[in-house]
Amino acid sequence: MKAGRTLACVVLLIVVGASLAAGWLAPAGYAKQYREAADAPPSAQHWLGTDEIGRDRFARVLYGTRISLLLAPAAALLSTFLAVLVGGLAGYLGGVWARVAMAVTDLFLSLPWLFLLITVRALMPLNVSPLVSVLVTFLILGALGWTSAARVLCATAATLRSSDFVCQARASGIRGGRLFWIHVLPNLKPVLYAQFWISIPVFILSEANLGILGLGVAEPLPSWGSLLRELEGLVSVGEEPWKFVPLILLVVVVTSFQFLLSKQEEVAA
C-alpha cells in the first residue's frame, strides 16, 4: 500500500509538472489552428494528432490538465471554507444553530448532485467568455460541494465543544470567536485536510461531467470535460485510440488521488 501511495504521488507530480510546463512543452498554445492538418493522426509535429479544427491535441491536453488540476483544488478550498463556516460553527454553537444548519445541509444533500449542478449552472449565462466560464464552473462546484463536509465538521465540532480542554478554556474566561479560533479550529484541522483532499477528485469528475454535457468550460479554453467531448463522435475504440488519452490521463489522476486518499478517508470518517 505504501508503494502504491508513493507511485501515486510520483504520477501526480509528473502530471502537475507537465501541465505547468505546458508553455514550454507545447509553445504553440492550445488555440493555434493548423488548418492544413485538421483531424490529423499523431505525427512528429503533433504527438496526439489534431482536433477537427486543427488544434494540437497534445497542447490542449496539457493546458486542459492545468485548468482542471489547478481549479479543482481551488474549488475544494472554497467548499472546505464554506463547510467550516456552516458545519464547524454550527457544531460549535450547537442548539438551534446546529439544527437549522443541518436542516439546510440535508436539503442540499437530498438533491442529486448533478441535478443541483445543472440547475445552478443554468441560472448563469451560458454565452460568457471562456475565462468567466472557468470561474463560474469551479465556483459552482465549490459553492455547492460543502454539504457532506459540513456534516462531518458539525459532528466533530459538537464533540469538541463538550471536550475537557474546551470546558477548561471556557472556565478560564475564553469565549466566543476566540475560543473557536484558538481551541476548536486547530483540532478540526485533520478533518479539514481530509475533506479538502477528498473533494478534489470529486470536483475533477464533476467538471468532466459538466464539460461533456456542454455546461462546463467554454471553448476555446480546454479542460478535461471539454476534451472528453471528442469521444462523442467516435464510431469504434480502435478507430482513433489517441482520442482516449485525456480519458486515460483523467482515470490515472483520479486513481492516484484515490490511492493517496485511502488514509484521509479514514480520518474523515
Next chain:
Amino acid sequence: MPGRTTLRQTMLGWSIARHGLAMLVTVLLGGLLSATLVRFAPGFDVDENQLDPRLNAASVQALRDARLQEHNVARFYYKSLMRAAHGDLGTSISLGQPVTTLLKQRAPLTLRLVSIGLLMSWSAALALALSAAWWRSASYDAVTTIVSGLFLCLPAAVLALLSVLWNVPGSLAIALIVFPRSYRYARNLLAKAYSLPHIITARAKGLSELRILLWHAMPVIGPQLLAVAGVSVSVAVGAAIPVEALCGLAGFGQLAWQAALARDLPLLVNITVLVTLVTLLANSGADVLGQALRGEHA
C-alpha cells in the same frame, strides 16, 4: 408479547410520520428555493405576448400589471403552490408545453431505466460481495476492488458515451455507475459481519452458507444495506442525466439537460423538486424498512 408488538408498531408509526413531515418541509423549502430562482432569473419580467402588434396599449399594460403582481416572491410562491395543488406546474419556456404533460410523457422511461439499472448493479454488487466474503481470497478481493475502483474513477458521462460506442443499453450504463458504490459498501458490511464471533462459530459448526447469510448476517447488516440502497437511488437518478442526454433517451434526465441548455428554469426546477421528492421517498422508505427490520430482530 402483545405489549412489545404494540410499542414497536407505535414507534414505527412515529418514524413514518416524522419522515413524512421531514419530506413535506423539504419539498416546501425546495419549492420556495425554486420559486425564488425562477423569480430572479433573467427574463422573468419579459412576456413575449407584450410584443404582439395586435394588442393595444391597455392590453399591454394589463399584461405588465399581471407580471408586476408576481414580483413579490412570497406571493409568487403561494400562487405557484396553489397552481401545483391543481396539477398545473406551469409551461415550459423552451418547449412551449405544459410541464405536467412533459413530466408524464418522460417519467416511464426514466423509471424503467433507473429500476433496471439499480436491479443490475445491486445483483452484481451483492453477488460479488458475497463471494468475496465466502471465499476470503486476497487475490479475488484485489481484482474486484480494482475493477470497482476503475468504475469509480470514470465520470458518469464517459460511461454513457462508452455505452453509446459499444451499443449497450442505457440501463447498463446506470448499473455501472451505481455498481462501485454499492459493491464497496456491501463488501465492507459483509466482511465485517462475517468476522463476528457468532458467525465464525456458526461456520465452524458447519451450518450452510445460505442459512448463515439469511439467519445470522442479514439481520446484522440488513438495515445498513437498506440505507445504502436508498442512497443509491439518488446516484442512479443523477446518472440518468448524462445517460439519457448522451444516449438520446427521452426521459427526465434528457429533459433536465435540454432545460439547462435552454435556461428553461420553470421546467428545470420542477424536475429538480420532483427528483428530490423521489430520492427523499427512497431514503425515508429505506430508513423505515431498516427500523422495522431492527425491531423485528431486537
